[in-house]
Amino acid sequence: MALIELDKVSKVYRMGDVEVHAMREVSLTVAERDFVAVMGSSGSGKSTLMNIIGCLDRPTSGVYRLDGVEVSRLDRRALAGVRNKTLGFVFQSFNLLSRTSALENVELPLLYGGVPARERHQRALEALGRVGLAERVHHRSNEMSGGQQQRVAVARALVTRPRLILADEPTGNLDSRTTVEIMVLFQELAAAGITILLVTHEPDVAAYASRVVVMLDGRVRTDTRQDPRQAAADLAAVRDEDPHEAAS
């Protein structure tokens, strides 16, 4: 069954007298458990697509169904609920709360979801364990490296047990090694049954997805399936190249 269904979705921004067509009748379906990379140059409409799928923005025309529910006409309050329950976000700039511990950052979505304190705590610890940060739950966001911060962000995205994780250039601020580490995480999550939509402009990153959608001028230009590159294998290879790392 299709988790995401976009039917002739358009988005028009008005900047003064000029109308900007960010998306032109985009129709797209993403099945559950799929790992999709969205590529395109800046201005191609990939960010707008992401915002609409992420329920942060509403289409000007067309219909968007998420998990069978037409969310394109929901109000701000209802959209917040959908973001909280069904979606998880990972951003390029991590967007953690500053000077706040990893644990509290991960608990945040559960707080708005009305999850009781004990369960909140338990689930946040679990999620942090899943991204390999069990040892650093009390570190503050400003005391962690970029890779660690992005792991916290991934933990925050998956703590609500979402159907879909949206990642907007998640590796844009990371070095190549950490990039591979994060991609290992995403592939693990995809294998565990979470649908992933990843926006990137790096072909190297898109290679880890099983489907690549390329946007151009607000339209889908190509939509291809591929055999994903295995991030875990790449990581092992990097480790082998660095004897110091291999020892640790």
Add this chain to the structure above:
Amino acid sequence: MIPLETFRVALRALLRNKMRSFLTVLGIIIGVGAVIAMVAIGEGAKAQVEASFASMGSNLLVVLPGSTQSGGARGGFGSLPTLTWDDLGAIRREAPAVRYAAAQLRSNAQLMSDDQNWATSVYGTSPDYFSIRSWRIARGRPLLDADLESAAKIVVLGATVVDKLYGAVDPIGQTVRIKNIPFEVVGVMEKKGQSPTGQDYDDCAFVPQTTFQTKIQGGLPKFISGVIFLGATSTEATARAQTQVTDLLRDRHHLDSGADDDFSIHNLTEMANAQAEGMRTLTTLLASIAGVSLLVGGIGIMNIMLVSVTERTREIGVRMAVGATPLNILLQFLVEALTLAVAGGMLGVALGVFAAGRLAAKFGWPTLVRPDIVVISVCFSGLVGVVFGLYPARKASQLDPIDALRYE
């Protein structure tokens, strides 16, 4: 999101900028502090005035006789005796709102003990007088009706006179000479302090009115050569007592409806009320000035909350992305403003109580911290926080999540 969490988040945000938070609420602190201190001082002064009026006597009315008029020079009230002993009896019998009535005759005289002397006011009166003035005996016995009947040569002294004539010696049973006539000291009045005009109540001596008339200052036996003190049945009854006595005396003095009263009645309860009213006006005025400074403090809160919303735009975006509703965001900033204002209010109360205490100690003023004012002040600062926090909080809640997330 549960309220406790919202409060925790707000508190953390405020503590992150301790200095800024403190400076922001300084206006509220000073405003509330001023309200508390001013009201405390105002209430203290009011209590003092009330106490001093109460010391004059409760529900007190004073009837003064009319004035003499000789060749165009009018002598003022009291210069002509118009009140008779029969008038006094009539008031006792026929004015239901009057509980006590007593004459007060007064003369200045030199009092002499064995080795000291002192000039003071000697009053001739009856036992009711002390009930009207709620004045109790401290030692010995008071004037009795029997003393009046026998025109006994006994005297009850005020505390100041005792101090001047006898010092530490027990005066009871001693002989004091008034106008060279020996009187036996039978009692000492308890200390009453000063009148609202600064007169020493305790610098006096009391003798039976009959003795006064025969031994100290004569005069026409029919007329009261002094004033009449009246005690109304209750505070509310003072106005009624005044009317009843006025009507009664006008009738007894055969005054035509157009003629002026040949006596006058002073209502001390009214004077006390007028004074209290003046105090209240002053307190209200001071409190409103302080209220204005609270409003200014509120604007300070609004200002800093707006800054805070701008600074934390990205945080707001993140919260929205993970599922915060506009209401969640609104409440978060509102609770922050409220916390700030209420904390300021509480600090202000502490400052106000402290300042009132210091001022009281320094200038010897009485102060009275009213718990209701404390509660109202804190609640009012909370209200200020909500009112001035609403606009920034609303602004935060209406942010577009995409713009907020992109904000640098």
